[in-house]
Amino acid sequence: NAGVTQTPKFQVLKTGQSMTLQCAQDMNHNSMYWYRQDPGMGLRLIYYSASEGTTDKGEVPNGYNVSRLNKREFSLRLESAAPSQTSVYFCASRPDARLGTEAFFGQGTRLTVV
Amino acid sequence: KNQVEQSPQSLIILEGKNCTLQCNYTVSPFSNLRWYKQDTGRGPVSLTIMTFSENTKSNGRYTATLDADTKQSSLHITASQLSDSASYICVVSGGSGGGADGLTFGKGTHLIIQP
Numbered sequence: 001n002a003g004v005t006q007t008p009k010f011q012v013l014k015t016g017q018s019m020t021l022q023c024a025q026d027m028n029h030n031s032m033y034w035y036r037q038d039p040g041m042g043l044r045l046i047y048y049s050a051s052e053g054t055t056d057k058g059e060v061p062n063g064y065n066v067s068r069l070n071k072r073e074f075s076l077r078l079e080s081a082a083p084s085q086t087s088v089y090f091c092a093s094r095p096d097a098r099l100g101t102e103a104f105f106g107q108g109t110r111l112t113v114v
Numbered sequence: 115k116n117q118v119e120q121s122p123q124s125l126i127i128l129e130g131k132n133c134t135l136q137c138n139y140t141v142s143p144f145s146n147l148r149w150y151k152q153d154t155g156r157g158p159v160s161l162t163i164m165t166f167s168e169n170t171k172s173n174g175r176y177t178a179t180l181d182a183d184t185k186q187s188s189l190h191i192t193a194s195q196l197s198d199s200a201s202y203i204c205v206v207s208g209g210s211g212g213g214a215d216g217l218t219f220g221k222g223t224h225l226i227i228q229p
Contacts, residue, residue, distance in 0.1 A: 105157030
């Protein structure tokens with residue numbers, strides 16, 4: 001049972017470089033989410049896709065873009081990385097976007113921007 | 115504003131001892147509350163879900179309680195094991211005008227079990 005798979009697990013970028021974080025789920029879930037986790041803070045929503053073909057901004061979308069490639073895959077792109085984007089990024093999926101449905105998380109991507 | 119406050123921020127106990135983690139929330143209207151366990155370097159994994167009508171629910175050595183009137187929940191760990199070392203995150207679902215995902219995350223309690 002793979003669940004939610006994220007790649008890469010670790011990445012170091014120089015300021016101004018770009019990269020794409022990949023996420024795939026094999027649970028046939030409709031909704032997918034990207035969060036960042038910083039020390040001393042709760043998980044914060046960056047972008048989400050309630051269903052295939054739709055994407056919307058979350059709480060902290062600046063500096064990021066997303067693509068819902070198909071029902072399984074949801075990628076997060078940093079066009080010009082900044083040190084403030086140093087964080088651990090988690091992808092999550094849910095059966096749908098209704099209140100109360102359980103979120104299943106990937107293992108995370110630890111990103112350092114120098 | 116929807117908020118979830120967890121206490122303590124961190125806790126160190128000896129293996130075999132019990133402990134209780136607290137979660138207070140102001141999310142309204144309330145849908146449910148989940149406790150997640152996050153091992154170091156891993157993503158959060160759901161331990162238990164509490165709905166409005168439930169007061170207590172157990173999952174092995176983990177017992178969660180919910181008092182919907184006072185908007186408080188607790189997670190009690192019995193006979194702790196080294197593998198219980200992790201962060202425990204309280205997540206409340208619901209809230210009007212809250213996050214687009216309908217979730218409000220606590221900052222977590224970092225639990226360390228010492229041999």
